[in-house]
Amino acid sequence: MTEHTPRRTTRQRTTISEFLAHAGDFRTAQQIHEQLRAGGDGVGLATVYRTLQSMAESGEVDVVRTADGESAYRRCATSDHHHHLVCRGCGRTEEITAKAVEAWAATIAAQHHFTDVTHDVELYGLCATCGLERR
Amino acid sequence: MTEHTPRRTTRQRTTISEFLAHAGDFRTAQQIHEQLRAGGDGVGLATVYRTLQSMAESGEVDVVRTADGESAYRRCATSDHHHHLVCRGCGRTEEITAKAVEAWAATIAAQHHFTDVTHDVELYGLCATCGLERR
DNA sequence: ATTCACATGATAATCATTCTCATGAAGATG
């Protein structure tokens, strides 16, 4: 539970980080583990989880929960606060920012006398390509 | 995977529905199962899951993912589409609606040529009471 | 080169959720 931010640079950390840099969209820990192993640069499953967890803490990657409860990770294009528009069909993801939503959240919080408010906002849909295939 | 909406009224369905009606905030399937058992009106764990799932499908209850990935269910005050403002301290929940967010989501979707778009929007913070205790 | 705290990984353990399937009950029918 008390997970520290790792201080050392290891082959495993580098491997995972680069893997995510090349993969455009979200990947689960299981996928990363399997694909790295297939590619020869194997990394232990436990290490994959630990690394992703710490990368998420430090803000280096984003986390999203899939429909069936799995966590998926993606390297952020920007470290600023942002949200996602995820395609249910192919997993393609667009990063979006929205001052409008930030402002709205702050207003709602104030109205209800809530403080220290954060928010989760994720959009799910079908991208242009997948939308066509569905007919 | 192909789960049907149940057609029969059973003691179990009624029990769970009433339990949620009395509980104000979100409860997990595990909690419901345990608390019902403690109260004498035991319901099988599998049935609790099945029932909650179908209630969620029919819109009778809301679902929220807890930080550690568990699903928590709550009887909706309204069956209309809405979001939640959840207190991290005590779990108290406010239901909120926001045309602004709906409109924003639709706009973003259109801009990125996404169709069939849904969204998850949840706010987390400290309610007035819990906010004070933190000092 | 030595040392040592931190990192790794194979594997076991955990835990929520789903599946299986024999048994029970809801509701229709005669």
Added chain:
DNA sequence: CATCTTCATGAGAATGATTATCATGTGAAT
């Protein structure tokens, strides 16, 4: 009311992602 068909239930097994364990390996400071 008796019967029957179908769906619902529940105990326990199975699944699958995540976490813990702990012996071993390795950064990096000295």
